[in-house]
Amino acid sequence: MMMVMRRFEEEAARNYAKGKIGGFLHLYIGQEAIAVAATEVLEERDYIFQTYRDHGIALARGMSPKAGMAELFGKDTGCSRGFGGSMHFFDVDRGFLGGWAIVGGHLALAAGTAFKSKYAGEDSVTVCFFGDGSINIGGFHEAMSLAGLWKLPVVFICENNQYAMGTPLERTSPLKDLSIKAKGYGMVGDRFDGHDVEVVQARISKAVERARTGGGPTFIEVLTYRFRGHSMSDPAKYRTTTELEQRKQQDPITVVREKLMGLGVDESALDDIDLEVDEEIDEAVRFADDSPPAREDLMMITAMAPEGES
Amino acid sequence: MRELRYREALREAMLEEMERDERVFLMGEEVGHYQGAYKVSEGLLEQFGERRVVDTPIAEAGFAGVGIGAAMAGLRPIIEFMTWNFSFVAFDQIISNAAKVHQMSAGAIKVPIVFRGPNGAAKQVAAQHSHSCAPFYTNIPGLYVIQPSTPRDAKGLLKSAIRSNNPVIFLEGETLYGVKGEVPDEGVEELIPIGESRLVRPGADCTIVTWGRPYYTVLAAAEKLSGEGIDCEVVDPRTLRPLDTRLMVESVKKTNRCVVVHEHWPYGGPGAEIVDRLQREAFDYLDAPLERVTGLDVPMPYALNLEDKVLPTEERVIDAVKRVAYAS
Numbered sequence: 001m002m003m004v005m006r007r008f009e010e011e012a013a014r015n016y017a018k019g020k021i022g023g024f025l026h027l028y029i030g031q032e033a034i035a036v037a038a039t040e041v042l043e044e045r046d047y048i049f050q051t052y053r054d055h056g057i058a059l060a061r062g063m064s065p066k067a068g069m070a071e072l073f074g075k076d077t078g079c080s081r082g083f084g085g086s087m088h089f090f091d092v093d094r095g096f097l098g099g100w101a102i103v104g105g106h107l108a109l110a111a112g113t114a115f116k117s118k119y120a121g122e123d124s125v126t127v128c129f130f131g132d133g134s135i136n137i138g139g140f141h142e143a144m145s146l147a148g149l150w151k152l153p154v155v156f157i158c159e160n161n162q163y164a165m166g167t168p169l170e171r172t173s174p175l176k177d178l179s180i181k182a183k184g185y186g187m188v189g190d191r192f193d194g195h196d197v198e199v200v201q202a203r204i205s206k207a208v209e210r211a212r213t214g215g216g217p218t219f220i221e222v223l224t225y226r227f228r229g230h231s232m233s234d235p236a237k238y239r240t241t242t243e244l245e246q247r248k249q250q251d252p253i254t255v256v257r258e259k260l261m262g263l264g265v266d267e268s269a270l271d272d273i274d275l276e277v278d279e280e281i282d283e284a285v286r287f288a289d290d291s292p293p294a295r296e297d298l299m300m301i302t303a304m305a306p307e308g309e310s
Numbered sequence: 311m312r313e314l315r316y317r318e319a320l321r322e323a324m325l326e327e328m329e330r331d332e333r334v335f336l337m338g339e340e341v342g343h344y345q346g347a348y349k350v351s352e353g354l355l356e357q358f359g360e361r362r363v364v365d366t367p368i369a370e371a372g373f374a375g376v377g378i379g380a381a382m383a384g385l386r387p388i389i390e391f392m393t394w395n396f397s398f399v400a401f402d403q404i405i406s407n408a409a410k411v412h413q414m415s416a417g418a419i420k421v422p423i424v425f426r427g428p429n430g431a432a433k434q435v436a437a438q439h440s441h442s443c444a445p446f447y448t449n450i451p452g453l454y455v456i457q458p459s460t461p462r463d464a465k466g467l468l469k470s471a472i473r474s475n476n477p478v479i480f481l482e483g484e485t486l487y488g489v490k491g492e493v494p495d496e497g498v499e500e501l502i503p504i505g506e507s508r509l510v511r512p513g514a515d516c517t518i519v520t521w522g523r524p525y526y527t528v529l530a531a532a533e534k535l536s537g538e539g540i541d542c543e544v545v546d547p548r549t550l551r552p553l554d555t556r557l558m559v560e561s562v563k564k565t566n567r568c569v570v571v572h573e574h575w576p577y578g579g580p581g582a583e584i585v586d587r588l589q590r591e592a593f594d595y596l597d598a599p600l601e602r603v604t605g606l607d608v609p610m611p612y613a614l615n616l617e618d619k620v621l622p623t624e625e626r627v628i629d630a631v632k633r634v635a636y637a638s
Contacts, residue, residue: 090416092415097382098411112375112376117383145372229636259355299413
């Protein structure tokens with residue numbers, strides 16, 4: 001799966017350069033282990049929210065690369081039928097309730113689906129991802145306050161990739177350890193490294209279990225790193241090549257590859273998987289290219305939902 | 311028919327809809343144990359319990375967002391803002407989330423939610439607590455905006471708003487909560503459709519379009535004008551988005567002149583929208599420029615004599631009608 005995400009986004013970047021993809025494009029490259037680990041832990045009935053850096057989690061949750069790529073191309077076959085674009089992937093049938101593009105704005109929504117679970121006596125859990133750039137805005141504070149107060153079944157996962165756009169964490173927060181914020185909201189905090197998928201999965205699993213069994217919310221800080229700029233327009237001049245190269249030593253895909261080989265998996269078997277993924281992504285690009293454009297006739301009628309019983 | 315106060319009519323609407331549909335709940339500051347800052351939710355906690363009448367901390371962006379998320383997952387929240395002035399700190403939730411997600415998800419996600427509370431000036435609550443908020447919200451595709459003037463409209467429209475599959479901005483009036491009016495008898499269910507205007511008072515000489523608090527100012531002015539031989543027809547749009555211009559256009563075609571009276575500021579908003587549509591849809595029938603009587607274009611001052619100047623007065627309505635009737 002991590003390879004699907006990686007190749008999907010590498011291909012997206014190429015097609016962005018070709019002008020086939022418009023707007024903003026924020027890549028998840030380097031952070032893939034977190035999405036893969038989290039989705040492994042979740043049940044079908046659970047809800048997921050993410051920021052605008054949302055391709056990875058959508059694919060990990062089971063969205064087809066075709067539906068994702070077609071959305072980037074602005075096509076009717078895309079996961080949001082060309083109305084969302086890169087920042088607003090949706091896959092409601094899989095409980096993926098969106099990529100959201102106002103920093104901090106979706107945390108309260110996640111508290112809201114968790115509120116619904118509690119209200120209806122359901123044991124579904126909501127997982128909400130956001131970046132270290134979200135921790136200073138009011139939306140973060142209010143959502144955390146209410147989730148803590150009402151002990152909602154939600155797991156807040158801060159993917160700390162060290163930079164809020166181009167500003168490093170030490171210039172946005174007096175704290176080195178963000179997870180201590182959890183205490184102020186009356187919830188459990190956790191903090192760990194995000195490049196080893198097994199570690200991430202084990203730790204997120206604990207938080208999800210806590211939420212599912214009535215133990216309330218958890219605030220998790222996962223230390224990670226994005227290998228690309230904030231978006232396609234960002235050459236990332238605010239960090240050094242040395243730093244980037246060092247971080248790439250901990251590429252979650254390399255980590256898992258080496259682990260598997262250590263367990264005796266044949267390298268050629270892994271190469272075969274890579275080739276299959278290449279083919280799948282090429283197919284997704286062809287599909288997106290050949291798909292019909294977003295439909296004008298849907299534009300006016302989808303501004304409001306149809307009325308009547310529901 | 312029986313007489314109810316505006317606040318009682320609103321309470322009945324919520325109570326009936328909460329009895330009818332388990333998914334409906336009320337959330338906001340002081341809605342439960344305090345019984346509502348303006349006593350609109352009085353008694354609801356006792357009837358429905360803390361699960362469905364949810365007191366919140368002072369965190370408008372937080373609980374507005376929780377409501378939207380809950381609506382996305384299938385509940386039907388009623389979010390009370392203690393006043394609409396406090397909705398500005400939740401503006402992003404309403405604009406960027408509630409109003410956008412249905413289209414952004416290509417129709418996959420609905421947000422059946424009502425945001426309600428008192429709107430506009432009360433009495434001497436000064437600049438930060440006197441906003442007439444319709445212009446901010448009517449500009450946004452993805453929202454319905456309702457501003458009922460009477461107890462009957464308040465009840466019938468709030469029930470429709472709660473049953474709507476879309477986010478509804480429901481603008482009440484603090485000064486209207488005590489107003490009495492006829493409401494259908496108990497057991498008689500009336501759902502007033504969103505997006506239908508109402509002919510309030512028939513007349514032949516000049517059309518007045520108005521809603522909210524100035525509705526009552528206009529009715530008083532119309533009485534006085536009638537004594538002077540000017541017969542005004544009054545139309546209340548009731549819903550400001552979507553805007554039903556049918557009755558007002560018909561009326562202007564008959565009277566050939568029109569004054570629009572509203573509390574909100576003059577720059578843009580539903581008042582300006584109505585004038586724009588009337589000049590296009592009834593251009594050939596107009597015998598005078600369309601006039602507006604609005605809240606004055608200043609932040610609301612505290613002193614009573616100044617506040618009285620800012621809000622539309624009978625005098626200003628009468629002057630405007632006489633101007634378009636060339637009767638001054």
